[in-house]
Amino acid sequence: MEGFHNVSTTMLTKKTKRSLLAAGISLLASAAIQAGEVEVLHFWTSGGEAQSVQELKAMMTARGHSWKDFTVAGGAGGNAMATLKQRVLEGHAPAAALIKGPAIQEWAELNALTNLDSMALFDKWDESLPKVVADQMKYKGHYVAVPVNVHRVNWLWANSAVLKKAGVADMPQTWDAFFVAADKIRAAGFVPLAHGGQDWQDFTVFETVALGVGGPEFYDKALLKLDKAAIGSDAMKKTLETFRRLKTYVDGKSPGRDWNVTTDMVIKGKAGFQFMGDWAKGEFLAAKQQPGKDFTCTPAPGTTNAYTFNVDSFAMFQLKSWEAQKAQGYLAYVLMGKDFQERFNLRKGSIPAHLNLKMNKFDECGKRSNVDFAATAKAGTLLPSVAHGMALSTAQQNAMRAAVSEFWNTDSMSVGDAIGRLQTLNAPVAAVVPKPVESKLANAAKKQ
Template structure:
């Protein structure tokens, strides 16, 4: 008990020093943050955090890397760390956090986590991913639901689509109606991570959460070679016929803009897309609709944005880094940030009163699926597989999407070979 009391006092002393330094506004530190939040909605979300840091006297050095669904940012991060010049924090997640921690690159956040009772505030599935060998090394800021289908409400009315598509048969009927109205049925940005995002929602919708976990998370050979995966690949390929010719290489937010402006009916994308609708002044239910992807209403693919904290040498930089961690987990930031980002707070004790209907459904479904065992990590967004293996699967799925000569049988064989191969750690 004496040791525990001493530890708590040390935690309080640490936090007090951070708050005192920030409030005094002297000898404040600079915090350099690597991220890939560069779209309109994302930039507005990040501005909340920058403003809160500035109010406490700390300077923010933006280290933004555009594109690649975060992959470009990870490539730059590797180069910086290997050169001995890491940023204070980097937007990384899932198994990648464990790899960086295993290399000894991340700092221990247990003092802050204990003082602020992170274990009580976070869902266990999230808290476990923020820890390495039982110690916090990263801070989560939100929960994204990936298995969303977005739609322009006026386009659906014009096309005579009155109900949310509950399965892919219903989706294709709805898409046919939108196309018959002379509009793009499915807005899709032809980049490998966007292809993979759509694919995982198809697998979840065709096979269900248990099959998704076996095939894409556990890489079970029986699941990967099954008729269910064959149907998933066939359904995925069929979606390709509803995409416009300008799709290849298009960024996700430019793709969302097609739905916003009424040029397209649907888009498969995580709820960061909602940030773009909101930034454009649109309202859920009135201007745009949010549906669980066909066949996935009883499941939830989660993507948790988090900031891993790297070891720094300068004390002033460490103070700024510590205060950043404190702000990230604060109720005020969690509410303000997620209201703009489109996601939901990762803290379980943040009121949802100010959030829109899509966010409230997401929060309810997150809790419901966690209890039902149908809450699954997003493979496409780095929450399940080691980065090397995820990259190989992402490329294979994208090759299948883009090459009509690539057969379903050959793709299943390559998936089986990939699953059997060794995982590649960070260099």
């Protein structure tokens, strides 16, 4: 497979398309004859996520390829990215790495990723993906990454038994209703809100509150465009006030707790609610719980007609060995296949990125997510999650997380101070790769 820097960014000719199509067919035909090793960097280590990875491993090894699991736990991928930077710098990049959003383009700009157009043309990816997803997988019009799912982030999860014992009849649709329900849950002796005190989890709740309080237009201006006026508006003030009020319903052991451990509090009936993306559903399912019976899912208060998305995707790195390239190509083919996307997402809690997949095997949460994804795409209220790396540069995202997390953890910090801090974040910031690493990668590219 050809390195990305060798592919023209102009429109493909018919002859080029035929060549790419032939390359894709040849790649798959030869894969079983000369199997290779595929090393994959990911951070799917919790129960539901780990089961999902086993599906992928089984499909690759069945074709004769050896799978090398390169897992880096913790930090919602932060630790994994630090490890990846070091590996690429040393010239030992994995075949694929779990990378999302603008970070894909940042790595492509550094000439680290390989071109997947031959496979994309062979398998008709442009016809199989929503445009909003396909665009994130491309750099200058060329595929460099493969999406495996679409996660909805703005979910509210609840333990059905806890709600019943607390006398909460319905899932709250407004923030006022949420606080009334939370008071009842606390009075019944349960933790009202399960929350893991890590900066990405803090921001997951914050952006959900911002969407519910201010609406999609406010979310777009304040969190995606970093508009100073929107950040300084009454909507942001109310967002921060609501966000801080939520903390009063969280238990004292929250700081540093991983998200899946936090979800387990809801699963085991220790807590009533959790704000988290639908990867949490994978944990409920792994615990043999059923939606609508043991647990309930609903869009977070005020967000019924909006959808914040997080797409898990694998960026493909340039490899030297032809055998490794073929294994990498087959991995891309499997990742985009309907069979894998169905099996994977049934376990992961998300919905397939692949269009036209029947949803009859999916539960009520998955079916609603799929319907809402299509509806919000048409309505213009389908929005990328900032907390999960789908919208801003890595540095901007990290700066926002830090500011929001400081506000969450510092009771003496005023709403005005938090707004002032957030208003400074539209200044130019560094890219995902530190300058010393960027320079070495650029120099390496020039030698090729």
